[in-house]
Amino acid sequence: MPKVEPTSIEPGNTAVVEVDAKPPEMGEKTVEFTLETDSKLTPIVKLHLRLIGMRRPPFLLKVQGDLTYLEDLRSAQPREIEVLTVETGPPAEEPKVVADLSFLDFERVRVQEGRYSDPGTILRTYMYLVRLKSSVPAGTLTGVVSVKSPWDEHQALSIPFYARESHRFRVFPTHLSLDRAADPSRGNDAEARFFILLNDPSLEQQFEFIQPAGEPFLIEPRQAGRTERLIPFTVRRRPGASAIAGEPRITVRTKDSADSQSFTVSARVPGREIP
Numbered sequence: 001m002p003k004v005e006p007t008s009i010e011p012g013n014t015a016v017v018e019v020d021a022k023p024p025e026m027g028e029k030t031v032e033f034t035l036e037t038d039s040k041l042t043p044i045v046k047l048h049l050r051l052i053g054m055r056r057p058p059f060l061l062k063v064q065g066d067l068t069y070l071e072d073l074r075s076a077q078p079r080e081i082e083v084l085t086v087e088t089g090p091p092a093e094e095p096k097v098v099a100d101l102s103f104l105d106f107e108r109v110r111v112q113e114g115r116y117s118d119p120g121t122i123l124r125t126y127m128y129l130v131r132l133k134s135s136v137p138a139g140t141l142t143g144v145v146s147v148k149s150p151w152d153e154h155q156a157l158s159i160p161f162y163a164r165e166s167h168r169f170r171v172f173p174t175h176l177s178l179d180r181a182a183d184p185s186r187g188n189d190a191e192a193r194f195f196i197l198l199n200d201p202s203l204e205q206q207f208e209f210i211q212p213a214g215e216p217f218l219i220e221p222r223q224a225g226r227t228e229r230l231i232p233f234t235v236r237r238r239p240g241a242s243a244i245a246g247e248p249r250i251t252v253r254t255k256d257s258a259d260s261q262s263f264t265v266s267a268r269v270p271g272r273e274i275p
Contacts, residue, residue: 098145176192
């Protein structure tokens with residue numbers, strides 16, 4: 001708690017603000033505190049205390065960047081992290097960036113320099129590109145990217161890595177009904193329509209459909225209504241296919257089997273099964 005002596009200050013006089021503070025081990029920290037007075041002009045006075053660490057350069061100051069991925073990792077763009085150091089001379093050694101995730105790759109792309117707080121010190125910023133290799137595991141991934149000091153083997157800073165599995169495409173609707181009642185003249189050609197919405201346009205020709213035994217359905221793309229990201233399909237009974245009971249499930253997956261989604265097809269019209 002800051003102390004003010006004297007607590008009552010006459011016009012033109014001064015007082016001393018005493019603060020007990022513990023500086024950080026390294027770097028700097030700014031702390032704001034306020035003084036309440038009975039002055040109508042300045043009832044509150046804001047003061048800022050700058051704490052400077054006692055560690056002598058060179059040392060790691062901090063690492064910053066965003067390694068949270070909520071998009072599909074296979075099409076994710078490289079990210080950038082910055083490693084800030086405090087040094088006193090020309091760069092002789094640079095920080096080492098490592099990770100506990102084997103599919104991450106790091107490349108130092110540039111270095112920027114500026115002045116630090118103490119005379120003769122340099123704020124040096126090393127910028128690294130973070131790329132994902134092709135063999136990225138599926139699922140939700142967590143890990144840590146560490147930056148090791150080249151000057152102190154015991155000093156390391158870290159930044160978390162997080163990736164949440166997301167589908168590269170979406171199928172909708174997820175329940176289809178081959179209802180010939182809407183067009184009785186079509187008979188066994190009753191059909192339903194579904195769509196594939198692409199989050200990754202490169203998947204356009206890379207789908208396969210997993211059906212129940214005997215592959216009782218014909219699944220065909222449609223040109224009408226097609227866009228760069230939206231592909232319409234029709235589903236109908238394959239001629240000569242056996243009667244279908246219940247609601248069979250069709251799985252749509254990429255040819256590399258890295259992503260899949262399913263939907264069900266009802267092969268019944270109200271009150272009877274399609275013969």
